[in-house]
Amino acid sequence: MRLKDFLTLQTVEQTEGDLNQEITGLVYDSRRVAKGDVFFAVPGEKTDGHQFVNQAIERGATAAVVTQSSGLPPGMTFVRVNDVRATLGLWGAHYYRQPSRRLKLVGVTGTNGKTTTTYLIESILASADMEPGVIGTINYRYCGKELPAHHTTPESLDLHALMAEMAQSNVKSVAMEVSSHALVQERVRGLDFDVGVFTNLSRDHLDYHKNMDDYFAAKSRLFTDYLPASAKSSKAAVINGNDVRGGELLSKAQRAALRTWSYGRCGDWDIKPVHVQNDVTGQRGKIQVKDRVFDFSSELIGAANLDNILAAVGVGFALEIPESAIVQGIKNLRSVPGRLEKIENTREVAVLVDYAHTPDALEKVLGAVRPLTHASILTIFGCGGDRDRGKRPLMGELAARLSDIVILTSDNPRSEDPDRILQDIEAGVQKTGIAKLEAQAARVHGAHGYAVEADRRKAIGLALYWARPGDVVLIAGKGHEDYQILGAQKIHFDDREVAREILNRQ
Numbered sequence: 001m002r003l004k005d006f007l008t009l010q011t012v013e014q015t016e017g018d019l020n021q022e023i024t025g026l027v028y029d030s031r032r033v034a035k036g037d038v039f040f041a042v043p044g045e046k047t048d049g050h051q052f053v054n055q056a057i058e059r060g061a062t063a064a065v066v067t068q069s070s071g072l073p074p075g076m077t078f079v080r081v082n083d084v085r086a087t088l089g090l091w092g093a094h095y096y097r098q099p100s101r102r103l104k105l106v107g108v109t110g111t112n113g114k115t116t117t118t119y120l121i122e123s124i125l126a127s128a129d130m131e132p133g134v135i136g137t138i139n140y141r142y143c144g145k146e147l148p149a150h151h152t153t154p155e156s157l158d159l160h161a162l163m164a165e166m167a168q169s170n171v172k173s174v175a176m177e178v179s180s181h182a183l184v185q186e187r188v189r190g191l192d193f194d195v196g197v198f199t200n201l202s203r204d205h206l207d208y209h210k211n212m213d214d215y216f217a218a219k220s221r222l223f224t225d226y227l228p229a230s231a232k233s234s235k236a237a238v239i240n241g242n243d244v245r246g247g248e249l250l251s252k253a254q255r256a257a258l259r260t261w262s263y264g265r266c267g268d269w270d271i272k273p274v275h276v277q278n279d280v281t282g283q284r285g286k287i288q289v290k291d292r293v294f295d296f297s298s299e300l301i302g303a304a305n306l307d308n309i310l311a312a313v314g315v316g317f318a319l320e321i322p323e324s325a326i327v328q329g330i331k332n333l334r335s336v337p338g339r340l341e342k343i344e345n346t347r348e349v350a351v352l353v354d355y356a357h358t359p360d361a362l363e364k365v366l367g368a369v370r371p372l373t374h375a376s377i378l379t380i381f382g383c384g385g386d387r388d389r390g391k392r393p394l395m396g397e398l399a400a401r402l403s404d405i406v407i408l409t410s411d412n413p414r415s416e417d418p419d420r421i422l423q424d425i426e427a428g429v430q431k432t433g434i435a436k437l438e439a440q441a442a443r444v445h446g447a448h449g450y451a452v453e454a455d456r457r458k459a460i461g462l463a464l465y466w467a468r469p470g471d472v473v474l475i476a477g478k479g480h481e482d483y484q485i486l487g488a489q490k491i492h493f494d495d496r497e498v499a500r501e502i503l504n505r506q
Contacts, residue, residue, distance in 0.1 A: 001095065003038065003063055003077070009090045010081065014069060017077025021062055026095055026157055028088060035060030040088045040157075041067070049084070065091075089156035089189025099163040100192045101231060104130065104173035106315055107188065109222050110199025110240070112361040113308045114152075114177040116300070117199060119336045120312035121175040124329030128321045133166045135159070135176035138337055138480050143169045153182035156189055163191075175315075180218040183226070192230040195318045196222045196258075197238045197311050201245050202360030216245050223253045236261060238314035240307065241269045261318055263310040265303065271310050271317075278302065280350055280372045289317055296327055299334045302368025304361075338479025340365065343496060345503045348469035353495045355479025357384065357411070359394040362476060366402035375470035376404035378463045381477045382425065382456070385416030385485075389424055396428030403474075405437070405466060406450040409459035411477045412485040418454045426452065443468075456484065456493065461502050475499060 004019040024036030030052035033039055039056035041049035041064055053064050053072060063077040065087055072078055081087045093100070106121055108114045115137050125132035133142030135154070140147040140162060147162075153176065154162065166174060178196075182188055201216055223237050237253035240246045242264035253260050263271035274293060276285030282299040283306060298309060309330055316326035335341055343351035350372065356362045362381065369377060379399050383392045399406045408425050410418045435449040443466040453459040460475060467473050475495045478484075484493035 003079075006091045006094060007079070009094055010087060012079055012081050014080040015078070016069070017063065017075070019077070021077070023062060026088070026091055027056070027061070028155065028157060030056040030059065030061075033059040033061045035062075037061050038091075039064045040084050041065065042084050042088065043067070083186065085156070085186035086189045089160075089186055089191075091190075092157040092160040093190030096160040096164040098190075098192070098231075099160060099167045100174075100190075102167045103133075103163060103171065104319060105191060105193050105232075106173070106175045106195045106197065106319075107178040107191075107193050107222055107226070108175065108197040108199065108311075109178040109180070109183065109219050110197070111202045111358060112356075112364065113199040113304060113311070115355070116305060116308045116336045116339045117197060117311045118175040118177055120308055120330060120333055121315050123333040124312055124316050124321060124326050125173045125175065127329035127332060128316075128325040130173040130321075131171050133163075133171040133174045135162065135174065137177055142166045142171045142174075145169075151182075152177050152179045153187050156187045156191075159187065160190065173319075178222055180215060183221045184218045188222075188226055191226065192232050193222075193227050193235065194230070194232050195236045195238060195315050196227045196253075197315060198223070198240055198243070198246070198249055199307070199311060200240055200243045200360070202358055220249060220252055223249060223258065224256055227253075227258055228256045235259065236318035238263065238311055238318060240264060240311065241267055242307075259318065261314040263307075263314050265306060265310070271314050273306055273310065276306060278306070278368075278371065287313055289313065292323070294323055294327060296330050298330050300336070301340055301372065302365065304364040304368055305340065338481070338496070340368070341479075341496065343499045343503065347467070347503065347506070349464070349467045350472045351464070351467075351475070351499055351503070352472065353475045353479060353499065355481075356381075356476045357478075359391055359398055362395055363398050363402065365474065365476065366399070369472050369474060370402065373470060373472045375468065375472075377402070377472045377474060378405045378407070378467055379403040379474045379476060380407045380409055380456075380459050380463050381475075382409045382411035383421055383477070384412045385414035385418070385421055387414075392421065392424035393428030393431070396425040397431050398428075400429045400432040400434050400450060404448050405443075405463075406434075407439075407459045407463050408450065408452045409456045410454050410484070410486075411456075413487070414485050415487060418486075422452055422454060426450075456495075457498055460495065460498050464499065464502050464506065473499075 027037045028040040039061040236259040238261045241262040262269040274286040284297040356365045437449040437451045439451040482494040
């Protein structure tokens with residue numbers, strides 16, 4: 001491909017140099033530049049790619065894509081554009097020959113439920129013989145391969161490269177999580193979506209977004225920008241109508257000429273549950289989709305997972321997948337890593353590990369497990385450092401009100417003082433008036449209170465020491481993560497492994 005072949009993809013502000021030269025690749029990291037590459041000076045949160053243009057040229061880049069031309073080496077070839085990130089996505093799609101157009105592509109956005117919903121969609125697609133791939137928080141996987149997930153949604157160039165590999169491996173469909181950061185940062189530019197899913201909106205990432213309206217605007221872009229820009233002939237939006245912003249987003253999607261499928265547990269939505277039973281073994285009942293009603297069963301527990309099931313059903317119908325494959329796909333998915341994942345044991349205690357790390361997610365998870373026991377709920381959780389401090393007391397208060405015993409501990413403190421984080425959470429707990437329990441004492445029958453133990457391993461051990469037959473122990477916040485970030489150090493730590501080790505010793 002020649003450099004000038006890319007210039008028709010979007011409006012450019014200025015060009016200089018030899019536009020007829022052949023290019024060998026596209027790169028946004030100057031350390032990875034090879035001879036003949038085009039370097040994209042992507043602006044970052046901490047550094048600006050324009051600082052590395054000279055380094056890229058020295059390493060053999062033949063041209064650069066920039067937003068400012070001042071300070072560039074004299075005589076170099078460059079293309080000046082308004083938005084380097086958007087250009088990277090469009091050029092990446094062209095360079096890899098539009099791989100998303102050869103796939104059925106489903107994007108899932110929302111604060112909570114993205115991972116489980118993509119797992120459900122993957123299972124449904126597999127049941128329909130649509131050879132699925134998945135791009136998300138836990139990993140990127142297709143055709144038996146698993147790649148580590150460095151970001152929930154990769155950079156646009158990496159996405160197009162990955163989808164090109166998938167298409168070459170005979171993948172026919174992809175379910176991907178789409179983060180708000182990715183939507184704002186143009187990481188999904190150039191992707192041709194068939195379906196977009198909105199799960200919900202609740203407080204999160206306010207260290208990045210200005211406020212909830214800004215956060216909602218970011219999520220909305222999947223339906224108001226990226227889906228309408230898709231080259232696919234039939235595009236659909238599957239939206240949680242019960243969410244506080246669901247109705248507003250449905251209107252936006254309809255104005256964008258998308259086919260819409262609304263879902264929710266209560267209300268007159270296109271997709272809704274009928275007579276669902278839920279216990280520690282899973283849930284079963286009927287789902288109504290417009291004028292059709294069918295039976296379903298799932299080993300996933302809780303109301304939040306019912307919402308995720310309804311969203312996946314919406315995707316199935318939007319893609320015109322047979323009802324039988326949808327039902328089988330839901331049934332086939334037995335668990336999702338770190339999402340109300342059960343830790344088997346012989347003590348008759350339900351030990352569940354969940355990724356809930358926002359107030360809304362924690363509230364939903366605790367609401368889901370309460371009907372599963374007539375005994376006590378013991379919750380262990382913390383909050384991440386260097387992130388939104390405002391949610392800490394909110395989560396503390398929620399956990400105290402909805403649990404019988406709460407043990408506050410460290411999550412990923414990062415560069416913050418763990419004790420300061422715990423104090424922020426404890427302020428919310430104290431609003432409820434529950435007593436502080438002595439962490440080393442034996443559990444008193446009927447006790448309702450909280451303890452503080454910064455060491456996460458000791459906190460999990462304390463909860464399991466206090467737990468009695470019939471109790472539910474919820475280990476929240478980290479889910480599938482197998483690490484903990486303490487200062488600048490990243491250590492191996494997996495809640496599931498730790499719980500199993502302690503249970504095996506007791």
